[in-house]
Amino acid sequence: PADQQARLSRYTKELTQSLVKVACQALDDLQPARLTHDKGQATFAGNRRIKGGPVNHDVPMLFVRSPEGAVRAVFANYACHCTTLTGEFNQICGDWAGYAQAQIEREHPGTVCLIALGCGADSNPDPRPGFELAISHGAQIAKAVGEVFNHAGAPVSGKLSVRTRHIELPYDTLPTRAEWEARAKTGGYPAQHARINLERLNRGETLPTSLPYMVQTWSFGDSLLMVFLPGEVTVEYSLRLNKEMDPSRIWVNGYSNDMPCYIPSEAVLKRGEYEASDSMIYYDRPTRFATGVEDLIINAVHKISPNVFNATTTK
Secondary structure, three states: OHHHHHHHHHHHHHHHHHHHHHHHHHHHHHHHHEEEEEEEEEEEEEEOOOOOOOOOOOEEEEEEOOOOOEEEEEEEOOOOOOOOOOOOOOOOOHHHHHHHHHHHHOOOOEEEEEEEOOOOOOOOOOOOOOHHHHHHHHHHHHHHHHOOOOOEEEEEOOOOOEEEEEEEEEOOOOOOOOHHHHHOOOOOOHHHHHHHHHHHHHHHOOOOEEEEEEEEEEEEEEOOEEEEEEEOOHHHHHHHHHHHEEOOOOEEEEEOOOOOEEEEOOHHHOOOOOOOHHHHHHHHOOEEEEEOOOHHHHHHHHHHOOOOHHHOOOO
């Protein structure tokens, strides 16, 4: 509706202006600093499809310290949806990540905190829902940060090298026109999605057969490798990379650079869960991914990561 589009446009403009403003403020406040990294644990993430299924409870952290050692900023990451508060809590709230940020900054005055998400696309806070639970989950992250806040940490040093690799993630067999027409008669979001794609076909457009996907890495000499994967990435990606590379020097971020859709692992694709199939409707993708996308992404990460970070390499 027009009034909602006006609000979306206004919010987008305000958000963009705010991001530019805060980035410029940071650039105007450049000071000598050194970086260290550390890792803690938080246990509230649970696999939302398999009871006792795969999760990643690591809390990797990057500290920005003054030359004298005072912490100016901390960037922490956790592989879990920010969904302790579900639909019935229809209020603006930062969920566990917001409470974690607030508690860390409250307990360590003068420190700026940023919380990001790892490969937690199939992980939910457990238990949930509830405001008190969101506060409790945030407190786990704050506790993990607090436990190493005054540690020396591992130095982050060496030349920063930023690499990207563009790949294509192939879709499975696209629906036929007849299948789109049948879906259009059903109802709800699947029907709406089908009608949108029928309109494209009627205009003579060709539906895409793959998704453009950009993998990115930041390597700081041989001290730390940060991996950035777009989309809602399932947990097996970080677990696998932590096995194939040195887990003490690798950090995997999801939700990075782009939000095209869920990025399911081979196991999730095989099980055919929401993250593999139904979710694609809400991202306006023509169908689920073909098998093999996990290997394509993992291989792309390896191609743009220095060999020194491989699991078989000793620093």
